Amino acid sequence: MLTEKQKHIMRTLFNFFVAAAFVTVILGCSESTRGRQEYSSVKDSSTETGVVATATGKVAGYVENGIHIYKGIPYAKAERFSAPQKADSWEGIRSSRAYGPTAPQGKRTGWYSDEQAFVFDWNDGFPDEDCLRVNIWSPGVNDGKKRPVMVWLHGGGYTAGSGQELPSYDGLNLAKSGDVVVVSLNHRLNVLGYLDLSSFGEKYANTGNLGMLDIIAALEWVRDNISAFGGDASNVTIFGQSGGGGKVSTLLAAPSAQGLFHKAIVQSGSILTNMTSEWSRKIGELTAKKLGLTAKTIDAIKTIPYEQLLAAGESAVAEVRKQATAAGFEPFLFGWTPVVDGKFLPTQLNTPEAINISKDIPLMVGSTQHEFMSSQYFPVLRAFDEAQAIEHLRKTRYGDRTEEYVEIFKSAYPDGNVLDLMETDYTFRPFVVEQASERVNRGNAPVYMYLFTWTSPVMDGVFRSTHCMEIPFVFNNADLHSSMTGGGPEAIELAEKMSGAWINFARTGNPNTDRLPEWESYSDENGATMIFDNNCEMKYGHDRELVEFYRQFPPIRF
Numbered sequence: 001m002l003t004e005k006q007k008h009i010m011r012t013l014f015n016f017f018v019a020a021a022f023v024t025v026i027l028g029c030s031e032s033t034r035g036r037q038e039y040s041s042v043k044d045s046s047t048e049t050g051v052v053a054t055a056t057g058k059v060a061g062y063v064e065n066g067i068h069i070y071k072g073i074p075y076a077k078a079e080r081f082s083a084p085q086k087a088d089s090w091e092g093i094r095s096s097r098a099y100g101p102t103a104p105q106g107k108r109t110g111w112y113s114d115e116q117a118f119v120f121d122w123n124d125g126f127p128d129e130d131c132l133r134v135n136i137w138s139p140g141v142n143d144g145k146k147r148p149v150m151v152w153l154h155g156g157g158y159t160a161g162s163g164q165e166l167p168s169y170d171g172l173n174l175a176k177s178g179d180v181v182v183v184s185l186n187h188r189l190n191v192l193g194y195l196d197l198s199s200f201g202e203k204y205a206n207t208g209n210l211g212m213l214d215i216i217a218a219l220e221w222v223r224d225n226i227s228a229f230g231g232d233a234s235n236v237t238i239f240g241q242s243g244g245g246g247k248v249s250t251l252l253a254a255p256s257a258q259g260l261f262h263k264a265i266v267q268s269g270s271i272l273t274n275m276t277s278e279w280s281r282k283i284g285e286l287t288a289k290k291l292g293l294t295a296k297t298i299d300a301i302k303t304i305p306y307e308q309l310l311a312a313g314e315s316a317v318a319e320v321r322k323q324a325t326a327a328g329f330e331p332f333l334f335g336w337t338p339v340v341d342g343k344f345l346p347t348q349l350n351t352p353e354a355i356n357i358s359k360d361i362p363l364m365v366g367s368t369q370h371e372f373m374s375s376q377y378f379p380v381l382r383a384f385d386e387a388q389a390i391e392h393l394r395k396t397r398y399g400d401r402t403e404e405y406v407e408i409f410k411s412a413y414p415d416g417n418v419l420d421l422m423e424t425d426y427t428f429r430p431f432v433v434e435q436a437s438e439r440v441n442r443g444n445a446p447v448y449m450y451l452f453t454w455t456s457p458v459m460d461g462v463f464r465s466t467h468c469m470e471i472p473f474v475f476n477n478a479d480l481h482s483s484m485t486g487g488g489p490e491a492i493e494l495a496e497k498m499s500g501a502w503i504n505f506a507r508t509g510n511p512n513t514d515r516l517p518e519w520e521s522y523s524d525e526n527g528a529t530m531i532f533d534n535n536c537e538m539k540y541g542h543d544r545e546l547v548e549f550y551r552q553f554p555p556i557r558f
Contacts, residue, residue, distance in 0.1 A: 047093060052141050054225045057090040061136075062097050067172045068229070070136040071164075072100030075185065075221035076214065077132060080302045081197060081207050084132060084217040099135065101128035102162035103189040104306050106314075115376070119463055121167055121483045129192065129306070132214055134221060135163055137171035137182040138230045146232035148506040150174070151222060151261070152184040153240030153247045155269070155468070157558070158211055158336045159190040161243065166471065166481065173476040177496070178503030181231035183222060187214035191313035192306070194336040195287060196280035200298045208280045208339030212250060219260035237263040237506040239364075241471055245269015249435070250338050252361060253354035254345060263509055265364040265502065267474070268371060268467060270431035272350040273331040279324050280339045286316035330557050332431075350438050359443035362509035364502075366450035366529075367432050368465040371425035372556075375462065381422065382462065389418045397553065405549060412543040419464070426550040433547050436522050446521040448511050450530040451539075454494060457486045470532070473498040490534050498532055 045062035052059055054073065061070035073096045076084035102125040110116045139147065152169065154161040163169065163184035171182030187193065193211025197204035206213060223233045238261045240248045245266040251257040252264055288294070290312040293301055301309070317335035324334065331337070340348055347353045375381040384392065394402040409421055416424070429451070436447045452470040456463050463469065463484070472481040476499035478491040485491040497515045505511040511530075512519050517538050520528040527541025 050141050051093055052228045056087050058093045059096040060093050067175050068138045068141045070096045071098055072096055072133045075132055075134045076217040083206050084214050099125055099164040100133035101126055101131045103131045103186055104129060105160040105189055119458060119484050122165055125162060125164055131186045134183055134185045134218055136229050137175040139175055139179050140230045143230055145230050147230050148180045149226055149231040149236045150180055150182050150506050151238050153244035155242030155244045157243040157333055158194055162186050168471040168475050168477050168481045170477060170480055174499055177476050177499060180503055180506060181229055185218045187211050190336045191310050195313055196284040196339055199281045199285050200295055208341060209344045212338050216257055223260055236261045239265035241267035242269050246271035249349050252358040253349045255357055263362050268367045268428050270435040271332050272431060273348050274338045274340055276340050279320060279329060282320045283316045287313045290315060333558050352442050355439055355442045360445050362445045363439055364448045364505050364511060365432050365436050367425060367428040368469055369425060369453040370423050370464045371428055371467045373423045373466055384418055386418050389422045408546050408549050412546040427556050430547050430550050437524050440523055448519055449522040450532055452532045454533045474502050
């Protein structure tokens with residue numbers, strides 16, 4: 001069992017990661033010289049090239065390396081603490097060549113770690129509450145073709161991030177290699193997206209889920225407009241990592257989202273419990289109190305400066321969390337998450353009722369081997385020998401069952417090293433298995449499971465297969481995000497294999513390609529898991545006993 005001090009340290013690490021690595025936000029690629037040498041140096045940005053008519057007006061983008069690119073297109077508009085509405089129309093042709101505003105959010109602490117800043121290479125953009133924007137990469141527009149559409153939902157929990165944060169998020173290579181249309185988007189976050197003010201009347205009834213309602217508005221925009229961009233509105237895949245995977249999991253359980261997508265991919269984001277109205281309303285009520293607002297004056301919350309609003313909300317979350325923990329309510333993420341309100345979300349995400357809503361949606365789900373690693377923040381751990389590692393595990397996690405853990409771990413990972421012993425993920429992997437198992441047993445569609453174990457060579461391998469490490473491979477951006485992958489031939493080859501699997505899944509609901517071993521669908525009996533590494537292989541229940549062991553200890557909650 002972790003001590004309270006150790007839990008606090010891990011939460012601090014997670015918050016660091018959420019604002020740093022875990023919060024993946026797309027890079028503003030065209031505005032930077034970094035990593036662009038593998039692309040054509042010629043951009044055609046003529047207004048005569050690739051003008052597309054949307055429901056609200058015409059947009060002009062640019063063409064790079066044969067891909068039509070549009071950035072910062074408004075998909076909706078929203079007043080503070082109000083549901084999204086149709087975007088305003090415009091006259092003439094709107095230039096859509098640069099990323100739009102990002103959602104307001106807290107300060108990124110990751111910049112204070114030189115290693116993190118180098119590897120993740122963030123582009124934080126500029127914040128504004130008018131942030132509801134989509135970005136599109138397409139091999140062809142106005143051509144009548146019906147290409148699969150892949151809609152990316154960024155990470156960062158529900159508190160941070162954007163569709164442009166990481167170099168990995170650039171959709172050019174994925175669109176070009178797969179003849180698919182790639183879409184990313186920004187939506188409201190943290191206190192603006194998830195502060196539940198429903199205690200203050202009907203006009204605030206949906207405030208606990210505004211960030212998710214924004215995503216649904218974006219999917220509706222895709223449904224209504226993507227054909228002009230060469231996409232097939234009847235073949236849409238939603239995929240996301242970390243908090244983005246949580247958003248995918250939430251949409252699978254949301255009745256109002258059904259019909260807007262047809263396949264789903266959850267990457268290191270099998271978040272199966274969200275907030276409930278009981279606790280989210282307490283946060284809303286306490287936030288209002290801290291701001292000096294009452295039921296009669298609550299409308300003034302719409303004009304309070306964002307920084308003041310966020311500070312009051314974060315303070316309220318911390319206080320209410322103590323109450324919830326004492327009462328036994330401990331979801332994976334506490335505070336700014338979607339709310340099980342009986343309307344937008346009828347139930348928690350892995351109930352039979354929730355699975356029935358999307359039972360016909362094929363799912364791909366997985367995680368990385370190392371996810372969150374203490375050695376990134378405490379380098380002394382990198383020099384531990386096995387005896388020191390075992391003692392560390394005894395003190396911090398497994399107590400008198402440490403030797404049992406070591407034996408089970410070595411059975412699952414016979415080639416594992418000392419850092420693997422300490423830092424193989426026990427946070428997401430059990431939730432991945434739980435999500436896959438429930439959907440297989442209660443749904444009608446196949447589930448494909450993966451585990452990403454590739455070790456990055458960057459900085460002598462200290463990042464290994466950390467949280468977010470698979471993203472450059474999914475987007476076929478091992479070159480573009482070489483500060484994370486190293487950009488070597490092994491990384492490029494793996495990126496081609498992984499992106500090909502993601503593309504085939506988006507096209508057909510089956511990820512099999514001729515560059516991978518046969519990828520069998522998952523069942524409780526076979527435990528079929530595709531291992532993505534320099535040598536990709538299928539394993540069958542290889543860590544079944546280890547996952548069961550992990551489940552006997554409380555997971556880290558954030």
